[in-house]
Amino acid sequence: MSLRELPSVDRLLQGSEGVELLQLFGRPLALQALREQLDLERTQIRAGGNTPTDKQIVTRARQLAEGWLIPSLKPVINATGVIIHTNLGRAPLSAAARQAVESVAAGYSTLEYDLPRGARGKRDQHTEALLTRLTGAKAALVVNNNAAAILLALTALARRKEVLISRTQLIEIGGGFRIPDVLKQSGAKLVEVGTTNRTHLHDFQTAITPKTALIMRAHHSNFKLVGFTTEPSLAELVALGRQHGLTVLDDLGSGALIDTASFGLGHEPTVQESLQAGATLIAFSGDKLLGGPQSGILLGDGAIIQRLRKHPLARAVRPDKLCLAALSATLLHYLRDEALVEIPIWRMIAAPVGDVKARAEAWRAALGQGMLIEGSSTVGGGSLPEESLPTWLLALETGHPGELAASLRAQSPPVIARIADDRLVLDPRTVLPEQEPALLKGLASVLSDTPQPSTHTPGAA
Numbered sequence: 309m310s311l312r313e314l315p316s317v318d319r320l321l322q323g324s325e326g327v328e329l330l331q332l333f334g335r336p337l338a339l340q341a342l343r344e345q346l347d348l349e350r351t352q353i354r355a356g357g358n359t360p361t362d363k364q365i366v367t368r369a370r371q372l373a374e375g376w377l378i379p380s381l382k383p384v385i386n387a388t389g390v391i392i393h394t395n396l397g398r399a400p401l402s403a404a405a406r407q408a409v410e411s412v413a414a415g416y417s418t419l420e421y422d423l424p425r426g427a428r429g430k431r432d433q434h435t436e437a438l439l440t441r442l443t444g445a446k447a448a449l450v451v452n453n454n455a456a457a458i459l460l461a462l463t464a465l466a467r468r469k470e471v472l473i474s475r476t477q478l479i480e481i482g483g484g485f486r487i488p489d490v491l492k493q494s495g496a497k498l499v500e501v502g503t504t505n506r507t508h509l510h511d512f513q514t515a516i517t518p519k520t521a522l523i524m525r526a527h528h529s530n531f532k533l534v535g536f537t538t539e540p541s542l543a544e545l546v547a548l549g550r551q552h553g554l555t556v557l558d559d560l561g562s563g564a565l566i567d568t569a570s571f572g573l574g575h576e577p578t579v580q581e582s583l584q585a586g587a588t589l590i591a592f593s594g595d596k597l598l599g600g601p602q603s604g605i606l607l608g609d610g611a612i613i614q615r616l617r618k619h620p621l622a623r624a625v626r627p628d629k630l631c632l633a634a635l636s637a638t639l640l641h642y643l644r645d646e647a648l649v650e651i652p653i654w655r656m657i658a659a660p661v662g663d664v665k666a667r668a669e670a671w672r673a674a675l676g677q678g679m680l681i682e683g684s685s686t687v688g689g690g691s692l693p694e695e696s697l698p699t700w701l702l703a704l705e706t707g708h709p710g711e712l713a714a715s716l717r718a719q720s721p722p723v724i725a726r727i728a729d730d731r732l733v734l735d736p737r738t739v740l741p742e743q744e745p746a747l748l749k750g751l752a753s754v755l756s757d758t759p760q761p762s763t764h765t766p767g768a769a
């Protein structure tokens with residue numbers, strides 16, 4: 309076969325399929341699709357393939373263009389049972405937070421406008437008052453995410469100076485955030501204190517030099533220190549810092565305002581405890597256990613927050629209006645004492661296991677198949693490693709679990725399930741109630757394509 313037999317783009321556009329392509333996608337995209345498809349055909353022919361007809365080329369170009377127009381960032385149904393799933397966008401927003409984003413996105417807003425004075429205002433004001441009222445901190449600053457919060461704090465407060473941190477806390481969390489690398493980027497010098505499993509207060513004491521600017525404590529996040537281990541408490545570090553005039557920065561990670569221990573989980577350090585222990589500066593994420601949008605929150609006294617706010621890096625990591633709208637609405641849930649019912653991740657954490665079981669049972673009834681098994685949900689998001697909540701899972705016993713999972717991911721919206729003990733399982737705890745009809749539709753469609761074993765007895769549990 310000869311490459312010369314391939315048509316020109318112009319000839320393809322003159323056929324009836326070509327005209328339709330132009331109408332559907334407009335000239336720029338239609339041309340791009342035809343050119344790329346012709347390139348693909350050329351490669352095929354060189355590899356020994358047949359020369360396609362004009363109609364085939366245009367049809368394939370149309371499929372290409374259709375694929376380009378499907379957004380790759382789209383909602384999915386999280387049936388994994390991991391509540392703060394980093395790959396699936398961490399915390400879903402509350403109805404009020406979504407509404408706030410919508411109303412601010414649709415038009416102009418008071419982002420940096422002081423209505424009573426009719427003059428320029430500060431974007432900080434929207435969240436600072438809420439954060440200080442809620443936590444008792446003197447001042448607050450919101451940035452793009454917690455990694456940015458830590459980078460800003462270290463750059464503004466410890467550049468060219470020494471930062472002490474325990475070797476037990478030199479963590480790497482997902483997405484390439486490593487405490488030693490962030491320190492390096494900030495221009496601060498990392499001074500490792502103690503050993504991998506045990507660090508004592510006197511290790512910090514002896515590490516202090518005239519160049520020391522800051523003591524940092526980092527939440528272990530996604531791992532657990534067990535066995536023959538010790539670390540000084542935050543309060544001890546604060547007392548030491550005070551003696552030597554050093555800033556104590558607490559990277560709290562998940563930023564819980566509510567005690568997870570009330571729900572049968574381990575205790576995740578709370579923002580209030582850090583404040584009570586007297587940390588000079590506290591940093592945490594807005595989209596982990598706070599349950600809001602991606603953001604990094606810094607709490608401290610007026611002077612230290614002002615130093616951070618004035619640093620040029622603060623401008624580079626400032627949050628946008630959509631983030632501030634969602635964060636304000638999320639914080640209001642705490643202020644109104646309705647976080648457990650309004651904030652999705654807290655609703656999931658607080659959901660009684662009986663309710664989860666009832667939902668799994670309803671799914672089985674609706675599908676006419678599957679089996680209920682006991683399992684566990686996890687909090688995720690670098691909080692509470694090894695901790696889990698009891699749950700009930702709907703296990704599908706038909707087909708190959710990996711193939712079932714792939715078919716579920718191909719649904720619209722995609723359903724992300726989990727494979728446990730060679731079975732495909734779905735955890736109702738992380739499925740938002742309003743997504744249930746779509747979930748059941750996706751499941752029914754996948755199951756109708758899957759051959760059923762003859763021994764199957766619906767409803768067997």
Ligand SMILES: *Cc1c(COP(=O)(O)O)cnc(C)c1O
Binds near residue numbers: 456485604690
């Ligand atoms: C998650 C986490 C971070 C990073 O926060 P992002 O909001 O993802 O940037 C930093 N430190 C700790 C301890 C964390 O758990």
